[in-house]
Amino acid sequence: MAKKKTTTKSKPKKVKTPRKPINLKLSRQQQIILGSFLFFLGIALFFSFVSYLFTWKVDQSVLTDITNRETPTANWLSKFGAGVSNFFIYKGFGVSAFIIAILLAISGVYYFFDYAKARLRQFWFWGILVMLWLSIFFGFFHQKNDLLGGRVGYEINDYLQDYLGLIGTSFIMVFLAIAYAVIRLKLTPDKVGVFFKSTKDQLSDEFTKTVTDASTTTSDTEMPVTDNASEISEIDTETATVNDQTSTKSTFEMNVENLQPTIGKKKKPNVVDPPMEVSAPDPELEITPKVGDELAIEIKPATEEKEVKKNLSDKLVKDFGEFDPRLELGNYKFPPIDLLKDYTGGQGITINQEELEENKNKIVETLNNYKIGIANIKATVGPTVTLYEIVPDAGVRISKIKNLEDDIALSLSALGIRIIAPIPGKGTIGIEVPNKNPRIVSMRSAVASRKFQEAEMELPLTLGKTISNETFVVDLAKMPHLLMAGATGQGKSVGLNAILASLLYKKHPAEVKFVLVDPKKVELTLFNKIERHYLAKLPDTEEAIITDNSKVINTLNSLCIEMDARYDMLKDAMCRNIKEYNAKFKARKLNPNNGHKFLPYIVLVVDEFADLIMTSGKEVETPIARLAQLARAIGIHLIIATQRPSVNVITGIIKANFPARIAFRVTSKIDSRTILDTSGADQLIGRGDMLYTQGNDVVRIQCAFVDTPEVERIVEYIGGQKAYPDAHLLPEYIGEESGTSLDIDASDRDKLFREAAEVLIIAQQGSASLLQRKLKLGYNRAGRLIDQLEAAGIVGPFEGSKARQVLISDMAALDQLLNNEKNE
Numbered sequence: 017m018a019k020k021k022t023t024t025k026s027k028p029k030k031v032k033t034p035r036k037p038i039n040l041k042l043s044r045q046q047q048i049i050l051g052s053f054l055f056f057l058g059i060a061l062f063f064s065f066v067s068y069l070f071t072w073k074v075d076q077s078v079l080t081d082i083t084n085r086e087t088p089t090a091n092w093l094s095k096f097g098a099g100v101s102n103f104f105i106y107k108g109f110g111v112s113a114f115i116i117a118i119l120l121a122i123s124g125v126y127y128f129f130d131y132a133k134a135r136l137r138q139f140w141f142w143g144i145l146v147m148l149w150l151s152i153f154f155g156f157f158h159q160k161n162d163l164l165g166g167r168v169g170y171e172i173n174d175y176l177q178d179y180l181g182l183i184g185t186s187f188i189m190v191f192l193a194i195a196y197a198v199i200r201l202k203l204t205p206d207k208v209g210v211f212f213k214s215t216k217d218q219l220s221d222e223f224t225k226t227v228t229d230a231s232t233t234t235s236d237t238e239m240p241v242t243d244n245a246s247e248i249s250e251i252d253t254e255t256a257t258v259n260d261q262t263s264t265k266s267t268f269e270m271n272v273e274n275l276q277p278t279i280g281k282k283k284k285p286n287v288v289d290p291p292m293e294v295s296a297p298d299p300e301l302e303i304t305p306k307v308g309d310e311l312a313i314e315i316k317p318a319t320e321e322k323e324v325k326k327n328l329s330d331k332l333v334k335d336f337g338e339f340d341p342r343l344e345l346g347n348y349k350f351p352p353i354d355l356l357k358d359y360t361g362g363q364g365i366t367i368n369q370e371e372l373e374e375n376k377n378k379i380v381e382t383l384n385n386y387k388i389g390i391a392n393i394k395a396t397v398g399p400t401v402t403l404y405e406i407v408p409d410a411g412v413r414i415s416k417i418k419n420l421e422d423d424i425a426l427s428l429s430a431l432g433i434r435i436i437a438p439i440p441g442k443g444t445i446g447i448e449v450p451n452k453n454p455r456i457v458s459m460r461s462a463v464a465s466r467k468f469q470e471a472e473m474e475l476p477l478t479l480g481k482t483i484s485n486e487t488f489v490v491d492l493a494k495m496p497h498l499l500m501a502g503a504t505g506q507g508k509s510v511g512l513n514a515i516l517a518s519l520l521y522k523k524h525p526a527e528v529k530f531v532l533v534d535p536k537k538v539e540l541t542l543f544n545k546i547e548r549h550y551l552a553k554l555p556d557t558e559e560a561i562i563t564d565n566s567k568v569i570n571t572l573n574s575l576c577i578e579m580d581a582r583y584d585m586l587k588d589a590m591c592r593n594i595k596e597y598n599a600k601f602k603a604r605k606l607n608p609n610n611g612h613k614f615l616p617y618i619v620l621v622v623d624e625f626a627d628l629i630m631t632s633g634k635e636v637e638t639p640i641a642r643l644a645q646l647a648r649a650i651g652i653h654l655i656i657a658t659q660r661p662s663v664n665v666i667t668g669i670i671k672a673n674f675p676a677r678i679a680f681r682v683t684s685k686i687d688s689r690t691i692l693d694t695s696g697a698d699q700l701i702g703r704g705d706m707l708y709t710q711g712n713d714v715v716r717i718q719c720a721f722v723d724t725p726e727v728e729r730i731v732e733y734i735g736g737q738k739a740y741p742d743a744h745l746l747p748e749y750i751g752e753e754s755g756t757s758l759d760i761d762a763s764d765r766d767k768l769f770r771e772a773a774e775v776l777i778i779a780q781q782g783s784a785s786l787l788q789r790k791l792k793l794g795y796n797r798a799g800r801l802i803d804q805l806e807a808a809g810i811v812g813p814f815e816g817s818k819a820r821q822v823l824i825s826d827m828a829a830l831d832q833l834l835n836n837e838k839n840e
C-alpha cells in the first residue's frame with residue numbers, strides 16, 4: 017500500500033519536471049567536421065583498396081608484424097592501408113568492399129553539405145546488401161581468385177552450397193538479384209517490355225519521319241555536310257536496297273547506326289521507305305509514349321521540388337535550437353507534490369446510506385405536502401454537498417418547486433440548500449443538500465489529478481472539486497480576469513493561495529510573474545521568499561509585495577505602461593496575442609536587438625480590493641478598468657478579491673470586465689447578486705464552498721484547501737533554489753506629486769534656502785521641525801524648504817516617520833553643489 021502511494025506521488029512530479037530533451041542533432045560545424053572526416057576516410061580506403069589489389073601478395077607476409085614501425089609495406093597508405101584492406105578485402109568482402117569506401121565518401125558529402133539523411137540511410141542499407149550479394153557471388157570463383165569474394169563471401173557461399181548445392185545456391189542468388197531489381201530499381205517485366213517496345217516505336221517513328229522528309233526534298237545530295245560525305249553515299253546505296261526490297265529487317269538494322277549521325281546533322285537522304293522494325297534499342301533515347309498507344313503508359317513520377325529555406329530565423333534555430341526562456345534557470349525544479357498535505361488520508365468520499373435515505377424521504381415528503389409528485393430521484397454525492405436530482409410528475413410547474421426552497425430547507429433542517437430549477441442541459445431539478453460530514457478537498461489531490469497534470473493550458477488553475485467529485489481546472493488566460501468575493505472567514509484567502517499554488521506547480525519562473533497587493537499585510541507575505549523567482553515589482557522599491565495603498569497606484573500605472581509597451585511589441589511583431597508573440601520569439605523570428613524579448617504572463621493579485629477603492633477611489637479604478645479591458649491579449653491578468661461585494665466597490669465598469677467570478681459565502685442575497693448576478697452565494701455553507709461562473713452557468717465547487725504551512729513549504733522549496741538576480745522589474749512610473757516637488761526652480765527658492773541647508777548639514781538630520789525650531793519658521797514654510805532642499809539633492813526623499821537623510825556631508829560640498837548649479 018505504502019509502495020503504491022509513493023508511485024502515485026512520483027508520477028505527477030515526472031510530468032511537471034521540465035526536462036530538456038537531449039539534442040542529438042549535430043550543429044553545422046560538427047556536421048562539416050564529420051563530413052570531411054568521413055569523406056577523406058572513404059577516399060583513403062579507396063586508395064588503400066586499389067593499391068591492395070596489386071600489393072597484397074607482398075604485404076601478406078608482413079601482416080603479422082604490421083604494428084611494428086620498421087616493417088616495410090608496399091601499400092600506398094602504408095601499414096594502415098595494408099591492414100584495413102586486408103581486413104575488408106581479404107578477410108571481409110573481397111572486391112565488393114569498395115562499396116564501403118564509396119559509402120563513406122558519400123556520407124561525408126552528405127554531412128558536409130547537410131543533405132537530407134533519409135537517402136543516405138537508404139544508400140547504406142542497400143549498399144551493404146549489394147556488397148554481401150556480390151561477395152557471395154564472387155565466392156563461386158574462389159578457386160580462381162581469393163580476393164574476389166573475400167573470406168565472408170567464400171564462407172557464406174560454401175555454407176549455402178553445403179546445404180543447397182551449387183544449383184540451389186545459384187537459384188537463391190538469382191532470386192535475390194531479381195528481388196533487388198524489383199524493389200530497389202523498380203524493374204518489372206511489364207516495364208522492361210514497355211521500355212523495349214516504346215524505344216522501338218520511337219526509333220521507327222523517327223526513322224519514318226526522316227525518310228519521309230528526305231523523300232520530299234530534292235537535290236539534297238548537295239547539302240553542305242562535307243565530313244560525312246562518305247557516309248551519305250553509303251547510306252544512299254543502302255537505302256536504295258531497302259527501297260527495292262520493301263524493307264528487310266536485317267538490312268535496316270545495319271543502317272540504324274549509320275543513320276543516326278546523319279539525322280543529327282540534318283542530312284536528308286533521298287529515300288522514301290518507312291516500313292521497318294527496330295530491334296536495337298538505344299538506351300539513351302527518351303521514351304515518350306504516344307497518345308492512343310495501346311501500350312501501357314509509362315508514368316514518370318514528378319520529382320518533389322526541394323524547399324529552399326534560407327531564412328535567417330530557420331538558420332538560427334538550426335544552429336542554436338529554439339529560444340528557451342527557461343534556460344537561465346535551467347536547473348529549476350518544480351515543487352514536489354509531497355509538500356502538500358493529504359487531508360483525506362487517501363480515502364475517497366464515504367457514502368452514508370442512512371443520511372441519503374433520510375434526506376430523500378424528507379424531500380419527497382415536503383414536496384408531497386405541497387402536492388408535488390416525484391417520478392424519479394437520483395443522488396450524486398460530492399465532497400461537501402449531495403445533489404438530489406428529481407424529475408417531477410408531468411404537469412408540475414418548476415417555479416412552484418423553486419418557491420419551496422425555504423420549506424425544503426426547513427424540513428431538512430440544514431443550511432446551504434440550493435435549488436437549481438432546472439439543471440441546465442439535464443431536464444431535472446436539482447436540490448443541493450450539505451453533507452453532515454463534509455470532506456476537505458486537499459490541494460494535493462487537486463494538483464495530483466490527471467486533469468490538472470495534463471492540462472494543456474496557458475495558466476491552469478485548479479480550484480477544487482465539483483459536486484460530482486471531478487477536479488475543476490480552468491485557464492486563467494481564458495477567463496481572462498477573476499473577481500472573488502465572499503464574507504470574511506469563508507475561504508477567500510485559501511482560494512487565493514490555491515490559485516497561486518496551482519500556478520507555482522505548473523509554470524516556470526520565466527513564464528509567469530506575480531504582482532501581489534496585500535493591504536491586509538499578512539495574507540501574502542509568505543510569497544516574499546519567491547521574490548526573485550516569481551514576483552514583479554517597480555524599480556527602486558524594496559518590497560515586492562505591496563502593502564501600502566499609495567504605492568498600488570504607481571504599480572497599476574506601471575502595469576498600464578507595460579501593457580502599452582507590450583501592445584507596441586505585438587504590433588511590431590504582427591502578432592495578435594502573447595501566445596503568438598512568444599511562439600515567434602522562440603522560433604527566433606524576432607530580433608532582441610529591436611527591443612523584442614520573451615514576455616512572461618503577469619498576474620496581478622489584489623487581496624482586499626474594497627480597501628483600495630475606499631482609500632484611493634478613482635485613482636485605482638481607472639487603471640484597473642483599463643487593464644481589465646485591454647490586458648487580456650498581452651498576458652496581464654487580474655485576480656481581485658473583496659470582502660465587501662457592494663456596488664460601490666464592484667462598480668459596473670469593473671463587473672463588465674470580469675466575466676469570471678467566484679463567490680464564497682456572502683451574507684445577503686443582494687451581495688450574491690452583485691457578484692454573480694443571481695442569488696445562491698448566500699446559501700453556501702462556507703469553508704471553501706463556492707460558486708464559480710464564467711458568464712453563463714454557475715458551478716458549485718468545493719475549493720481545494722491549502723494551509724499556510726503547506727504554502728510555506730512550497731515557497732521555501734522554490735526560494736531555496738537559484739534565482740534571478742532581482743525580481744522582474746516593471747517599467748518606472750513617475751507619479752504626478754513627485755514630479756512637482758522635483759521641478760522646483762532654483763530662482764523660486766526661499767530666501768532662507770542656504771541657511772536651512774546649513775542647519776540640516778550641521779545636524780545631519782533632514783527634518784522640517786528642526787528648521788521650524790532653529791529658523792523660527794512656521795510649518796508650511798519649513799515644509800516648502802524641505803521640498804526645495806530635496807529638489808536640490810541636499811536631503812533625501814520622505815521616509816515616513818523617520819527623518820530624511822542628508823545627502824551632503826559638509827559646507828564645502830554644499831558650496832560646490834550650489835556653484836555647479838549657478839554654472840549650469
Ligand SMILES: Nc1ncnc2c1ncn2[C@@H]1O[C@H](COP(=O)(O)OP(=O)(O)OP(=O)(O)O)[C@@H](O)[C@H]1O
Pocket residue numbers: 456457502503504505506507508509510511659703704705718719720721722
Ligand atoms: N477550502 C477549504 N476547505 C476547508 N476549510 C476551509 C477552506 N477554505 C477555508 N477554510 C476554513 O476557513 C477558514 C478561513 O478561511 P480564509 O482565511 O481563507 O477566509 P477569508 O475569507 O480569507 O477570511 P478573511 O477575509 O477574514 O481573510 C480557514 O482557516 C479554514 O479553516
